[in-house]
Amino acid sequence: MTSVAGGSATGSLDSQIQSIRAQFPFFDEEGGSGGWIYLDNAATTQKPKAVLDALMGYYTRYTSNIHRGLYELSEHATESYEAARTKVARFLGAADPDEVVFVRGATEGINLIASSWGRFHLKPGDEVLMSQLEHHANIVPWQMLCAATGAKLRVIPMDDAGNTDVDAALEIMNRGRVKVLSMMWVSNALGVRLPVEGLVREARKRGIFTLVDGAQAVSHFPVNVAALDCDAFVFSGHKLYGPTGIGVLWARSSVLNAMPPYQGGGDMIRKVSFDGSTFAAPPARFEAGTPHIAGAIGLGAAVDWLTGVGFDRVREIDAALYEHCLRVLSDIPGIRRIGTSDGQLGAVSFYSDVAHPSDIASVLSVDRIAVRTGHHCAQPLMDRLGIPGTVRISMALYNSRADLDRLGKSLANAMRMLG
Ligand SMILES: Cc1ncc(COP(=O)(O)O)c(C=O)c1O
Structure with missing residues (x-):
């Protein structure tokens, strides 16, 4: 048992x-x-x-910034932050902790992908496909991207009970214009579980980029991104018994490696001069500035707790x-x-x-x-x-x-x- x-x-x-x-x-x-x-x-x-103890532990016993401090406290904070990344990777069935990017939440994760991946991959006439049940967090970032690139949103119809019409989704994908499938796994509004596994599989067969919004999924059933075989997956810590202000973007390393930074600043660079800068490898490339150190450590504790x-x-x-x-x-x-x-x-x-x-x-x-x-x-x-x-x-x-x-x-x- x-x-x-x-x-x-x-x-x-x-x-x-x-x-x-x-x-x-x-x-x-x-x-x-x-x-x-x-x-x-x-x-x-x-x-x-x-x-709460993990948060208090960081704030009372070893508050210090991560990655650059060469003293014990800072090394402890760095190790705890990176250990949280490893815990999240294991929790998601990810191949490599470096595929885990700490963000503020599902919203920021989707914005990051739409902005860093989408801006360089979508062109006029391309389509972004999503379900009828999406949270605004998975609509508005893509809408903004469509406005910037000339791409269009397409919506998979559903019936009155909230069932997503898989045949209609396949028909839309078969027309060849869909470049992105971005959809939620569980509806926050109705509690309906969407047919994400099958649609991701079909999308991948057609070379369509896939993002799964797992905000309402991760606390209810085990997720394995390798088995799901999506390109990107997001969730928020605070819906998983963890702190607010911390969340996760997982994306396969080939996707992250090919993406430009989302924000510029400290920690995401390799070399800076006034003539130009080069950028760190992922995940650091996408974690500009001092991150939510306590939040990540607290999320690691939440993942341990739920496991x-x-x-x-x-x-x-x-x-x-x-x-x-x-x-x-x-x-x-x-x-x-x-x-x-x-x-x-x-x-x-x-x-x-x-x-x-x-x-x-x-x-x-x-x-x-x-x-x-x-x-x-x-x-x-x-x-x-x-x-x-x-x-x-x-x-x-x-x-x-x-x-x-x-x-x-x-x-x-x-x-x-x-x-
Ligand atoms: C399905 C879904 N996606 C995205 C979000 C956005 O999450 P956050 O506000 O934590 O970024 C929510 C929040 O309710 C949600 O339920």
Whole structure:
């Protein structure tokens, strides 16, 4: 049986969740959040003590800058920062830690690729293909690139349940103009899992560059970029029980080696003179300036923590919570689930014709229940669905079935008041 990091590997699912939850100071009865039920995990997750300790460890015991200091503290910081890169590489199944670039988050990773790779590879008439469900982070950078290069965005249609039309995607790719497939693996708005594996395979056969936005995937199932065989992959640390302000761009070394820098400054150079500069090899070439040292170390700790829990356990907890959430919602009149395709995970979205999503969230907030409402940075998806937004319940490993029961009670009350 897989072990639960810092907790018991045996016992009922509820007691295993309790032992995970006990590792998150946010839920401490004293000094924590004051009893909040936190169901906005697709936006950001709470942090386990192991991550907070790693951050505090750097800030209290060995704060110093990395890579250039020839004293022990700085060497320790450098080693910890680079060890985090190695942990992330292992976590993603990457061949080489030098393929891991630390960025601020998924957004910056996509911007980096669109800017450094896209600017030099796209021309008028080329197409960038994406799903209908994309987060703005995977739309706007490509739109900006299209405006600069004369390329065009193409969108793969989906059905009303949120299923991406694979045949339509193949038809678009077969026309020969698509140069980039950039798509999310799991929808933050609906919790739908997209057919990324098959589409990446088909795109690669046709010589199309592939980027996968794994922001909502990495905390739910194991990722192996070598097996996926994409060209680039991004995620954010803060949705993976890690710190904010740190994320990862992985790209195969042939891609990184051929890309010009994204930003100029310290640490990314080989030699600087007033006549011109030469640049370091990746990943340093893409990490200009002092990076988020503590963040990277904290992300390394988050990866260790989640690996310690194990993805078998993650799958079990995710499935139990998801099922329970659907059961709780099925008892509440006046709401309609949005996104009902198979293989959903993490998030459940619903809409009500009788109560506005923000009013529902406000009533829940009075009961100290945090859910997200609105377009979830996926306005084109909401336009396709013909709704202004949804109420989204998104779950993580520390959420209990009791949390969802309390949500159900509060939601029933909200619907009575507002309906
Ligand atoms: C699917 C997806 N992609 C990209 C992002 C952007 O992540 P960040 O804001 O951490 O850069 C998010 C954030 O919600 C997301 O859910």
